[in-house]
Amino acid sequence: MNSGIKLQVLDVSKNFLSGELGNCWTQWESLSRLNLGENNLSGEIPDSIGYLHKLEALHLQLNRFSGYIPSSLRNCSQLEFLDVGANKFSGTVPLWIWEMRNLHVLRLRSNEFKGNLHQKICQLSELVVLDLANNSLAGTIPKCLNKIKAMAVADPVYNYYLGASRYPKYPENLKLVPKGNELEYKENLGLVKIIDLSSNRLCGTIPSEITGLIGLRFLNLSWNNLSGKIPEDIGALTILESLDLSVNHISGEIPQSLSSLTFLSDLNLSNNNLSGRIPTSTQLQSFDSLSYNGNPKLCGAPLNNCTREEKFNVLSEQAEYESGTSEFYIGMGVGFAVGFWGVCSVLFYIRTWRHALFLCFDNMTDQVYVTVVLKVKWFNAKLRSCMTNN
Template sequence: MGHLISIETLNLNNNRFVGELPSRLKNCEQLILVDVGENKLSGLIPVWLGENLLNLVIIILRSNQFYRSIPPQLCHLKQLQILDLSMNNISGTIPKCLNNWTTLAQKGHSSPSITHINSFQLGESSFYGLPYDDEATLTWKGVRSKYQSTLGLVKSIDLSSNMLSGEIPTEITYLVGLVSLNLSRNRLTGQIPSRIGNLQELDSLDLSGNQINGRIPINISRIYRIGYLDLSQNNLSGKIPIGNQLQTFDSAYGGNPQLCGEPLPRTCSEEEKGLGQSVLVNEDDKDGLITQGFYISMGLGFAVGFWGVCGTLLLNMSCRYTYFNFLTFLNDWLYVKAEIIRQRILNK
């Protein structure tokens, strides 16, 4: 198979293949799609996927027995659009370099489908056959569906049902073209990235079945298009943000005993309502949020500075006299300087 250097699509899903992916596949540098999902393949995820097959757009290794960590070499795949590593034995952390995936970091799509044209050469003549569209079966909003005519519109990362640990890297929030993100049923800890609201193209977000803690970022309400949300079975706490469809996802928050507010039956205490409340600002801000304390401090600083100067001038006659004398002297000095410069220019 390594001699098929012009092959663009490798679809071997739903078979009974065992062993490792053959290393000779690294010679097939024109590959755009690799789908070996639902087999019994094992071993490490090959580093040559990211080192040699730089044209890859779709990688599907779902439902196999791959183990160890996600190789950082996959971050070299700038055209990557769909990555499905779900239902394996992958451990370690999610690579922080994933913001190098240029296509996922851009909104919009080049075309609805991923089309190829059959061609072969006979002697000095080239012959072209009928075009064909790639297809792939993906899990979308918890349902397995086949995509072909709209495959080019899908931008998805599915790392669910593995043994990934550590925090969700903030770099994932740079992938603003993502339409589906599934990190469920892992061992992820830490908090939901504060800039999660940057992913405004998301239609499906599933972070369920982890050990994520802290509050739900208020800017998650910026994701206006979201149609499926599941944050259940974590250690989230505090008040559920209000906005858009967040109160319509009845089963999205279960298994978080410290969460409160609609749509959950548990009402929030005054402390839970006020703790960590924040005001949204420009998303270019460092963490996307500024607390109310920031504005209170700014107001107090202005008041103290203003009355520290003006109050002194109003109440102390000698300071007021000295201050206005200085302004008069400064005005005269600037006037004389301006006249000298003007005369020099006229004399030239």
Template sequence: MAASFAIHSRHTSAALPSNFPCFVTMAASFATLLHVLFLVWLLPATFSLSFFFFKAESISNVSCYEKDKQALLTLKRGLTDHEHVLSSWSDHKDCCIWDGVLCDKKIGRVTELNLNYSRLGGEISGSLLQLEHLNYLDLSGNDFNCTPIPTFLGSMYNLTHLDLSSANVCGLIPHQLGNLSSLRYLSLGNNSDLYVDNLRWMSGLSAIQHLDLNSADLHIEVDWLQIMSFDMYAFYVQNVQLGPKGNEMEYKENLKLVRLIDLSSNNLSGSIPAEISNLSELRFLNLSRNHLMGKIPEKIGSMKELESVDLSRNHLSGEIPPSMSNLTFLSLLDLSYNNLSGRIPSSTQLQSFDALRYIGNPQLCGDPLPKSCTIEEQSLNRSPTGSVEDDSKTSSFYIGMGVGFATGFWAICGALFFNRTWRHAYFRFADEIKDWIYVTTMIKMNLLEKLRVCLNK
């Protein structure tokens, strides 16, 4: 019996490869891992599917609120629909599936109305007031035949988005819009006959982030920028006249979080306030095609987020501030057609722009312009204030770093030298760390070697 068992064992071992136990162990471990991962995935997947079907079943029967439907039908009757974009607005259909209408699926109330560029005309009905949950209203790109902006819009307190741009609305911008304290986006641009008698109502727009009054007539209001004491993401005003110098702006407090300022093609005069450099979040600055004079603010380079600067076609003079070389994110720069002089500061960024961005400045020289700087022009640019300040800050930083390192190093060495207990503890700790690293490294190398031998068999 023993002989038979031995013969059977020899035949079995001969039939199996020598590294068979390694593969068996690895296969078992892999199968266990897959099993655990499957269980981990199965539980949340089952819960998610159950929740989804429960929610789908609970909201599938929610239809349009009847009061909202009738309000929209009244609005439709006051509008002229040349393109029949409102053909789906029927009393026999659920208003939540009408074109341009979006509802809250939980309660069936209309929350968004998007009818932009639909060639609509006629009258904007006051029935919109019945849409108590409406927060988004876009009627831009239509033609309301120079009718005034309805004053009742100022009573739609849930609005966060109101767009009447390019809608051919005219007349006085109603003060009642200042009641919309939740409004984040207001666009009334490209309506050539809009005007204001004052802008004090804007102080009520405490949540505004995007304001577009392009082409509106604001020249009556001379203190308009002081009134806007809120934070905006984007600020577009064009074709306006500002008041006298001294009443223009308090940038730091009123517009500190603005990302975009476009004041191009105005009758702006005076100098660019130095306080504009406090707009640390500004990314796009366009003051082109005005009558601005004086120098470019010396600290404009501190506006690190700037991506686009257009100061072209003004009457700016003096040198280009050396700090502009710090604007590493700058992808567009246009300083053409001013009275700038001196050498263009050297930096990878400023020299990367085409010479057309600097033309129209006869006294400007240096790369990328074909005009080379004379010795006199180079000497004028040799020690600019901004460069001296930057060099001073850099030197102070390295001196402080060197002093700090030396102080810390000798403090530690002195403590170890004069205190025997600390010295012994330090060297004991160093020995333990060295031993731990050595042992850990050898264990890992042995494991890798065993695995390599196992796979090669």
């Protein structure tokens, strides 16, 4: 046990270990890094793991652990790296996790966590990896995310990989899904700043404050129930490499500022309610139509050309005008017929009006007859006068 007390790094990951963990961690007080990931371990995490007061990194990913994360782990105040992804942990995310001010990496991906994202998440000012994807988290995205200072700095040489200086042979490793494909990061982990909240039940709008995280490289909010518009200042995330907002209820137009993201190499806005024209830029038109499909009111390259759509709208308006014109003439015809037969009906039933009308017609006929006769006589007299003079 004396050797165990002095042990600082224990890495038994990627083996075929099975069974449950023993409740004997009180004897390992010097342990600062514990990696049990990618085995077949099961059961609950024993409370005695909270006695590892010097623990900085804990890897439990890709096992079959269940139950709750023990509250005794809050005693590990130096914890910087917590990865419990791909297990069967359940319940709400413990509030004490949001109070672990030294956390750089929090990966709870692919478990059965539920409940809302607490506002205290914004206290994790050193966080550079927030991966809560594939759970059942609900509620809205906190508006205070811009208080996570480590993500609000666009420093490309942010020196982060836990314990690398003290344990150069054991750099931290982490599997992330930054662009739809799982990748393993080791020495280059210091360059990763990611928020992945995909495949949950989050609702509400995307808070505009998220655009203050100018150091962010990967943002995935897909497969939720988000609504509202894409923040207008999304272009402030100048070094963003991947943006996935697909399968939500986001509406409105694509902000023009999105076209200024020159580092963007992966974009997915599909299956939303976006509308209008896709901003024209070399960047946005470089993505294929799959990035924009499922938005019926969205147009522009690489989708159908907006000019054609506008032409279609003009033709529709013209058709509506012609339809209105034809209805006008039809109305005139019907009105004339109704008026004509109405007058005829009145004359048929009122004898005095009928006699007056016929008398008026007779007088008009007589006047026309007299006028024609006089004109004929005048013309004949004029003709005879011309012939006599000749």
